[in-house]
Amino acid sequence: MAKRAKYDEEEIVEQLHKQDTCRTAFGRVIEHYSEQLYWQIRRMVVDHDDANDVLQNTFIKAWTNIDNFRGDAKLSTWLYKIAINESITFINKKKVQNNISLDDDDSFLVNNLEADKYFDGDDAQIKLQKAIATLPEKQRLVFNMRYYDEMKYEEMSEILGTSVGALKASYHHALKKIESFFENND
Amino acid sequence: MKKEDSKILEKLGKEPGFTVPDNYFANLNTKLMDSLPEVQITEEEKPTLWVRLRPFVYMAAMFAGIWLMMNIFTRGQKSSTDMQQRSAKASAGFLAPQNVEEDDIMDYGYSEYDLIYEDSVYIESDGMNGD
Numbered sequence: 593m594a595k596r597a598k599y600d601e602e603e604i605v606e607q608l609h610k611q612d613t614c615r616t617a618f619g620r621v622i623e624h625y626s627e628q629l630y631w632q633i634r635r636m637v638v639d640h641d642d643a644n645d646v647l648q649n650t651f652i653k654a655w656t657n658i659d660n661f662r663g664d665a666k667l668s669t670w671l672y673k674i675a676i677n678e679s680i681t682f683i684n685k686k687k688v689q690n691n692i693s694l695d696d697d698d699s700f701l702v703n704n705l706e707a708d709k710y711f712d713g714d715d716a717q718i719k720l721q722k723a724i725a726t727l728p729e730k731q732r733l734v735f736n737m738r739y740y741d742e743m744k745y746e747e748m749s750e751i752l753g754t755s756v757g758a759l760k761a762s763y764h765h766a767l768k769k770i771e772s773f774f775e776n777n778d
Numbered sequence: 779m780k781k782e783d784s785k786i787l788e789k790l791g792k793e794p795g796f797t798v799p800d801n802y803f804a805n806l807n808t809k810l811m812d813s814l815p816e817v818q819i820t821e822e823e824k825p826t827l828w829v830r831l832r833p834f835v836y837m838a839a840m841f842a843g844i845w846l847m848m849n850i851f852t853r854g855q856k857s858s859t860d861m862q863q864r865s866a867k868a869s870a871g872f873l874a875p876q877n878v879e880e881d882d883i884m885d886y887g888y889s890e891y892d893l894i895y896e897d898s899v900y901i902e903s904d905g906m907n908g909d
Contacts, residue, residue: 611819622810627803634796647806648813655814713795720790740792767784774786 599624605663618655625668626651628741629675635736636679638701638721640710646682650675665750672751676733683729698732699725723773727766734759735766 599620607617629650634643653674654661661670683701687694702725705711705718713721724732733752737743738759745756752759 609819610821614817614819615814618814619807619811622807626806626810630798630803630806631796635794638796640796640798648810651810652813652815656817658817659820710797710799711795712797713793716790717793717795720787721794739787740794767787771784771786 601667602663605661605667608658608661614658618658621654621667621671622651625671629671632672632736632741633675633679635724635740636676636732637682638705638725639708642682642686646675646678649682650678653678669747669750676751680729697726697728701725719774719777720770722777723770726773727769730754731762731766731769734762735770738763 604617604620607613608621626647630643630647633646633650634640637643637646650671654671661667683698684694687696687698687700690700692700699722702718702721705713705721711718724735727735730752734748737748737751738745745759748754748759749756754762
């Protein structure tokens with residue numbers, strides 16, 4: 593098997609802006625980020641098929657806007673931003689389709705979690721997913737990034753455009769809400 | 779588990795329980811690549827030497843202009859100040875009391891007297907002629 597060259601972001605970004613190398617370079621980007629972005633999206637939209645669609649839209653959007661990426665921020669930050677925006681757009685579309693107010697929480701996403709063939713968590717994990725779904729969008733994002741991805745607040749701050757202090761407060765509020773959800777749903 | 783996490787979360791662990799179809803990630807990259815449309819990349823043109831140097835040349839020209847103006851202004855100001863100083867010095871020197879001798883004052887007084895005297899003599903002689 594041919595040995596893959598080491599992923600060098602600077603080199604990849606340079607190749608992304610050349611007509612003859614951009615497609616191959618973007619293939620390397622997909623290879624490098626697809627799985628982590630998939631999980632980020634999956635935790636937002638919950639359903640596997642939906643996550644698959646949103647991931648595809650994320651990469652198509654990144655690819656068609658590659659000219660706008662000048663390497664000022666990290667490629668991962670840029671991709672995360674697109675993935676988050678695509679996830680939120682998708683959830684809002686789904687809310688409209690299901691006649692749910694955009695102001696309501698995203699609990700509808702986890703209604704059929706027990707029946708989902710791509711979910712094998714126990715009751716406690718279902719409960720946690722339900723608790724997370726009741727959080728406001730920003731708190732959900734912060735909680736997922738911090739709790740599951742163990743992302744640094746500084747990196748989160750770049751992606752979400754919020755101060756580190758506000759993110760810490762969001763995470764703290766999310767934890768309190770999850771705890772109270774567990775206490776009230778025993 | 780970080781100290782900021784709650785006790786409930788400590789018991790649950792970090793596996794959300796989501797799964798994916800078999801070989802999903804193995805085929806994902808190919809599927810994603812196939813879904814990409816054709817795009818035209820606008821390749822950034824390498825800037826010429828002049829384009830790269832232009833801002834520095836403009837800046838240098840601007841500073842040279844400012845320096846030149848400052849130079850002309852200060853030189854003009856200096857020459858007018860010199861002239862003022864020189865004329866002030868000259869008049870101060872001319873009028874200084876230590877440079878005026880007593881004889882000069884006497885001469886000046888006599889010359890004035892002479893003029894007045896000559897005028898009065900002239901008027902008197904005119905009057906006599908008229909009679």
